Amino acid sequence: MLRASGTSSVGPAHLQFGQPNQDALGLWGWKTGWIAVVCDGLGSRPLSHVGSRLACLAARRVTRDGADWGNPRQVIEDIGRMWLETLPISPAQAATTVLIAACRANGNCFVAQLGDGLILCRSEGEFSILTPERDWFANQTRSLGSSESWLDWRMSRLRLVAPGDGIMMMTDGMSDDLRPDLLEAFFRMMQKECRCRSRRRAKKWLQAQLEEWPTPGHSDDKTVAMIFRGPR
Amino acid sequence: MGFAKYMEDNLSRYHGATVIREREHERLKPENERPHSRAGKHNRGTKIMSEQRPSNRMKDFTLAQARPLPVIVLADTSGSMGEGGKIEALNLAMNDMIKTFATESRVRAEIQVGLITFGGDVARLHLTLAPAHQIVSITPLLASGRTPMGQAFELARSLLEDKLLIPSRAYRPVVILVSDGLPTDDWERSFAALRESERAQKASRFAMAIGNDADESMLQQFANDSEAPLFKTHEARDIHRFFRAVTMSVTSRTVSANPDQHSPLNLVEIPEDDALDLDF
Numbered sequence: 001m002l003r004a005s006g007t008s009s010v011g012p013a014h015l016q017f018g019q020p021n022q023d024a025l026g027l028w029g030w031k032t033g034w035i036a037v038v039c040d041g042l043g044s045r046p047l048s049h050v051g052s053r054l055a056c057l058a059a060r061r062v063t064r065d066g067a068d069w070g071n072p073r074q075v076i077e078d079i080g081r082m083w084l085e086t087l088p089i090s091p092a093q094a095a096t097t098v099l100i101a102a103c104r105a106n107g108n109c110f111v112a113q114l115g116d117g118l119i120l121c122r123s124e125g126e127f128s129i130l131t132p133e134r135d136w137f138a139n140q141t142r143s144l145g146s147s148e149s150w151l152d153w154r155m156s157r158l159r160l161v162a163p164g165d166g167i168m169m170m171t172d173g174m175s176d177d178l179r180p181d182l183l184e185a186f187f188r189m190m191q192k193e194c195r196c197r198s199r200r201r202a203k204k205w206l207q208a209q210l211e212e213w214p215t216p217g218h219s220d221d222k223t224v225a226m227i228f229r230g231p232r
Numbered sequence: 233m234g235f236a237k238y239m240e241d242n243l244s245r246y247h248g249a250t251v252i253r254e255r256e257h258e259r260l261k262p263e264n265e266r267p268h269s270r271a272g273k274h275n276r277g278t279k280i281m282s283e284q285r286p287s288n289r290m291k292d293f294t295l296a297q298a299r300p301l302p303v304i305v306l307a308d309t310s311g312s313m314g315e316g317g318k319i320e321a322l323n324l325a326m327n328d329m330i331k332t333f334a335t336e337s338r339v340r341a342e343i344q345v346g347l348i349t350f351g352g353d354v355a356r357l358h359l360t361l362a363p364a365h366q367i368v369s370i371t372p373l374l375a376s377g378r379t380p381m382g383q384a385f386e387l388a389r390s391l392l393e394d395k396l397l398i399p400s401r402a403y404r405p406v407v408i409l410v411s412d413g414l415p416t417d418d419w420e421r422s423f424a425a426l427r428e429s430e431r432a433q434k435a436s437r438f439a440m441a442i443g444n445d446a447d448e449s450m451l452q453q454f455a456n457d458s459e460a461p462l463f464k465t466h467e468a469r470d471i472h473r474f475f476r477a478v479t480m481s482v483t484s485r486t487v488s489a490n491p492d493q494h495s496p497l498n499l500v501e502i503p504e505d506d507a508l509d510l511d512f
Binding site: 013014016017019043044133134135136137138139140176177178179182185186189193209210212213214215216217218219 | 434
């Protein structure tokens, strides 16, 4: 059975200045599978918290309306179009990154990413980092609202069939502070902690972990979503 | 399983939406006012439903250093900088900047400083990139020889492209070029490579031209910040003003909600009783 957990925590910088969480998280059941969407509104854009939320909803709507993941380009373009149609402001003001995972009950998954963030996965027993290493610096990213080409997206197909298989998506407020040499161990730890809890308790546990983030000077919003296969 | 769910539902109903909503603000309260510090005062009814704060697992997997904000200075130490108090002003400005970075609150970032000098026949890494609060002192700069600015561009590019030295989690670096004369080496190719480098393109680059002999055209191309065009001066004291403006701009980033957004350079007058007041 596929399970899912996730949460989003507003960062200390936004708390201090009374600003909203610019990250957004969507986690929905989908035909006994799951859709997870994680978005990070660009800090420099005044209404990116609106953009990130609408991006989550656009991705959900396109997927639930019977998106053909066999034609990923069409799906990506539909998400972008839906986002623009629902946006009440100019795209540049609401720019956001997007991470999507759509998993069917049989374990077939489609994953797509535009911009910063990190996607880890374990597929058919093998761990991998789907996000390539960043060339630039923090907070310099492609996004909905600035990128116009579907080629800026990175896409993968996976199968979550073995116990312990799963996908983890997170915004760079978390991923930039993780030790690169411990990503696989981190992935296993998170799954283990969420697997032994109900969905509600897993969310509370995740929330507590993000609120007590240990890296000095951390300031960014933090969001994580996981879809994983439980033990048989 | 049923009992666990019963307890979970009771917990959920007790805490409710208002307490969950309050959690975001609790972190702003002093430690002794936060609910978890009052655990011993709860009555029996709430004690059953209270939950111990989970241990922090993230500390085993996260970096223990704040995000760096690198500041790299490319300083002209050619012979002409020895005239009119320019090298003295540059030394004073560098020390002042490092001292300010070291003492300012490191709220969101750890400011790191590196210094590349170009004078004589070679460019040198005079100060390796290091956290400002760990820099005890820098060897005073001396002016002599020619202006190998091309070598300085090569050194700067290699620094910026070194992902071990400047990781991708770093905030956008700041690069400052100060010069009073024309380059004397084969600089065009190195300059083009620096400008075409992906990482160097993403850095904020400021430039200062001192006196009539500086290559203003090249320095104008070096500066890539629309809010801080090339700064030109004929007075040594303005070196200090320029560095102070850059210092203020960088430190304001470290306490802002968005440290990647810089504030415009604000060149303020240095008080009249400042020790350095030399023209050339």
